[in-house]
Amino acid sequence: MLRVEDTVQVPVEFSAALVAQFDDIVSRYPEGKQKSALLPILHLVQAEFGWTSPQAMDKVAEYLKLQPIEVYEVASFYSMYFLRPQGKYVLEVCRTGPCCLVGAEKIMDHIEQQLGVKEGEVTADGLFSWRGVECLAACGFAPVLQIGPEYTFYEKLTNESVDQLIADLKARGK
Amino acid sequence: MGRKLLLEHINVPGINTFDVYRSKGGYASVEKALKKLTPDEVVEEVKKSGLRGRGGAGFPTGMKWGFLAKPEGVARYLVCNADESEPGTFKDRYLMTHIPHLLIEGMIVGSYALGAAVSYIYVRGEMMPQIRILEKAIAEAKVAGFLGKNILGTGYSLELYVQPGGGAYICGEETALLESLEGKRGNPRIKPPFPAIAGLYGCPTVVNNVESIAAVVPIINDGGEEYAKIGIGRSTGTKLISAGGNLVKPGVYEIDLGLPVEEFLYSDEYCGGIANGKRLKAVVAGGSSVPILPANLFMKTINGDARLMSYESLSDGGFVSGSMMGSGGFIAFDEDQCIVRNTWNFARFYHHESCGQCSPCREGTGWMEKVLHRLENGHGSMSDMDLLVDVSKKIEGNTICPLGDAAAWPVASAIRHFRDEFEWHVSHASEAVT
Ligand SMILES: NC(=O)C1=CN([C@@H]2O[C@H](COP(=O)(O)OP(=O)(O)OC[C@H]3O[C@@H](n4cnc5c(N)ncnc54)[C@H](O)[C@@H]3O)[C@@H](O)[C@H]2O)C=CC1
Ligand SMILES: Cc1cc2nc3c(=O)[nH]c(=O)nc-3n(C[C@H](O)[C@H](O)[C@H](O)COP(=O)(O)O)c2cc1C
Numbered sequence: 365m366l367r368v369e370d371t372v373q374v375p376v377e378f379s380a381a382l383v384a385q386f387d388d389i390v391s392r393y394p395e396g397k398q399k400s401a402l403l404p405i406l407h408l409v410q411a412e413f414g415w416t417s418p419q420a421m422d423k424v425a426e427y428l429k430l431q432p433i434e435v436y437e438v439a440s441f442y443s444m445y446f447l448r449p450q451g452k453y454v455l456e457v458c459r460t461g462p463c464c465l466v467g468a469e470k471i472m473d474h475i476e477q478q479l480g481v482k483e484g485e486v487t488a489d490g491l492f493s494w495r496g497v498e499c500l501a502a503c504g505f506a507p508v509l510q511i512g513p514e515y516t517f518y519e520k521l522t523n524e525s526v527d528q529l530i531a532d533l534k535a536r537g538k
Numbered sequence: 539m540g541r542k543l544l545l546e547h548i549n550v551p552g553i554n555t556f557d558v559y560r561s562k563g564g565y566a567s568v569e570k571a572l573k574k575l576t577p578d579e580v581v582e583e584v585k586k587s588g589l590r591g592r593g594g595a596g597f598p599t600g601m602k603w604g605f606l607a608k609p610e611g612v613a614r615y616l617v618c619n620a621d622e623s624e625p626g627t628f629k630d631r632y633l634m635t636h637i638p639h640l641l642i643e644g645m646i647v648g649s650y651a652l653g654a655a656v657s658y659i660y661v662r663g664e665m666m667p668q669i670r671i672l673e674k675a676i677a678e679a680k681v682a683g684f685l686g687k688n689i690l691g692t693g694y695s696l697e698l699y700v701q702p703g704g705g706a707y708i709c710g711e712e713t714a715l716l717e718s719l720e721g722k723r724g725n726p727r728i729k730p731p732f733p734a735i736a737g738l739y740g741c742p743t744v745v746n747n748v749e750s751i752a753a754v755v756p757i758i759n760d761g762g763e764e765y766a767k768i769g770i771g772r773s774t775g776t777k778l779i780s781a782g783g784n785l786v787k788p789g790v791y792e793i794d795l796g797l798p799v800e801e802f803l804y805s806d807e808y809c810g811g812i813a814n815g816k817r818l819k820a821v822v823a824g825g826s827s828v829p830i831l832p833a834n835l836f837m838k839t840i841n842g843d844a845r846l847m848s849y850e851s852l853s854d855g856g857f858v859s860g861s862m863m864g865s866g867g868f869i870a871f872d873e874d875q876c877i878v879r880n881t882w883n884f885a886r887f888y889h890h891e892s893c894g895q896c897s898p899c900r901e902g903t904g905w906m907e908k909v910l911h912r913l914e915n916g917h918g919s920m921s922d923m924d925l926l927v928d929v930s931k932k933i934e935g936n937t938i939c940p941l942g943d944a945a946a947w948p949v950a951s952a953i954r955h956f957r958d959e960f961e962w963h964v965s966h967a968s969e970a971v972t
């Protein structure tokens with residue numbers, strides 16, 4: 365399993381294009397309420413770097429003129445922000461009641477078996493991790509999974525469609 | 539055939555684009571409201587419609603709009619609650635995916651009625667595809683002159699933004715949502731004050747569900763009185779029901795409130811019956827937070843009356859023999875489903891989603907999950923059921939927000955109606971392990 369301690373602590377730089385996106389988000393709120401931009405900015409950061417690293421969070425704090433703790437406490441409250449590195453593709457399968465009525469647990473077992481890693485772990489090639497998440501508001505099309513950063517959605521999963529998806533992502537590679 | 543006020547054009551190819559939506563009569567309510575009605579007249583129509591909040595609490599929308607404080611020189615906001623995370627509920631995501639302009643149209647009319655110059659649609663962060671869809675729809679509406687400065691030359695200006703959440707069920711609770719929109723952890727605030735008095739940035743704010751805001755469109759087009767003719771009693775209008783679980787045809791259905799549950803479950807127009815020729819065992823009628831009912835009590839009230847899909851009929855019998863309309867998240871369980879396992883699954887959900895501010899909720903949901911887990915896995919004892927009921931009672935009513943109640947009710951009702959199944963898990967411990 366990949367651990368924060370093992371990752372190279374590269375200093376994070378925000379590109380001009382990324383900062384331009386930040387600026388655009390900040391412009392949506394009244395003067396002085398730039399903290400409202402925090403959640404959307406963390407999503408952009410995660411899309412860019414794969415996770416919200418401490419270095420990236422410090423830079424966000426600097427940009428929004430917040431204390432770093434204000435960023436950490438938010439990132440750790442919400443389930444979508446990764447506080448450690450993940451596989452390039454994180455398969456997030458709904459594990460809540462309605463999906464389980466139509467086989468979500470079996471799908472998770474199958475994914476675990478196919479990827480050969482437990483929930484939360486990263487495959488050796490760095491390509492995949494997976495986890496169970498709570499109801500994704502698609503219970504009528506269950507079982508379902510999503511893959512960030514665009515949260516592409518896959519419905520009515522079967523073992524076969526999962527195999528196909530994994531094969532496609534492997535072919536797409538790094 | 540039920541009327542379709544929201545989903546009438548959902549299958550029209552290209553209805554997600556401005557041009558097609560407009561060609562089907564879209565944005566007429568904006569023209570009517572902004573050009574012919576004063577903001578107060580719009581509020582009046584919504585009051586007449588009897589529309590009740592579709593987010594789950596069923597609070598009359600027009601009354602809430604009427605409560606909005608209007609101090610001089612202070613901004614007011616309309617915030618759309620598109621955080622949809624209640625297990626079993628998927629109507630808002632469906633609506634935003636397929637007919638995004640309906641929500642935009644309702645937001646413009648609502649913002650005009652409330653005097654908002656800036657409004658936000660708070661969408662749960664996982665719905666990134668829907669966020670993109672809404673952003674595109676907003677851009678189209680702006681180009682067409684329905685958003686931005688001086689809309690349709692009426693002098694009314696509105697900026698509309700989409701805000702993503704970060705993944706947290708609690709942010710559907712309106713005050714947690716506002717905290718989150720301010721860039722903070724989603725910890726609910728103590729009410730009162732209600733957002734109508736002090737909401738976003740401390741300013742008067744109305745928070746409404748996606749479906750409530752969409753319903754304003756037909757209400758303004760046809761008039762509140764016409765809308766109120768649909769439905770039964772205080773359950774007026776049409777309602778989107780998210781139907782999932784073991785059904786032949788799961789999906790989102792628009793029903794006239796008052797439709798008999800029998801027809802909803804078994805007719806081909808709606809759910810088409812229970813999948814794989816099995817029998818119905820239980821129903822959760824309004825999202826995971828409402829009490830579960832065994833099939834017989836769901837189909838007929840304790841007095842033998844056929845149950846209807848309305849706020850009043852679904853709650854007939856109170857918590858002893860009834861349930862609630864809630865968010866309209868309809869979950870059907872077939873005869874093979876294990877109530878203990880499902881109850882554990884829901885308990886895990888609420889434990890995971892508790893924001894942790896109040897100890898009865900934070901600790902109690904953890905206890906319930908633990909006890910249910912041991913029951914499900916064959917390590918429970920006969921006293922566990924009473925223990926669970928006791929814990930649920932200690933949570934209920936003792937917390938800042940209703941998530942605590944929402945966690946307690948499913949457990950208490952499952953034990954009330956399916957106690958024998960829980961006991962079986964204890965007496966047949968080795969067989970119970972799956
Ligand atoms: N759609 C979903 O995904 C979910 C929905 N829910 C539903 O949420 C419901 C609970 O929601 P709450 O907002 O806590 O209920 P609530 O009854 O406190 O409030 C309902 C609405 O009416 C307004 N309101 C009530 N009294 C008011 C007053 N005197 N002045 C001004 N405004 C007033 C509130 O601000 C709120 O917008 C549950 O019944 C449940 O069904 C729960 C979880 C998820
Ligand atoms: C834990 C919890 C979660 C909630 N989640 C949602 C939600 O996802 N969507 C929603 O519209 N209302 C949700 N609500 C209800 C809101 O607090 C509020 O009543 C609603 O947004 C008001 O809109 P309405 O009057 O149009 O229904 C939730 C309430 C609680 C207690």
Ligand code: SF4
Nearest residue numbers: 893895896899937939
């Ligand atoms: S009841 Fe639970 S979710 Fe609601 S404020 Fe208290 S701890 Fe948070």
Ligand code: FES
Nearest residue numbers: 458463500502503
């Ligand atoms: S329970 Fe899986 S999407 Fe709702």
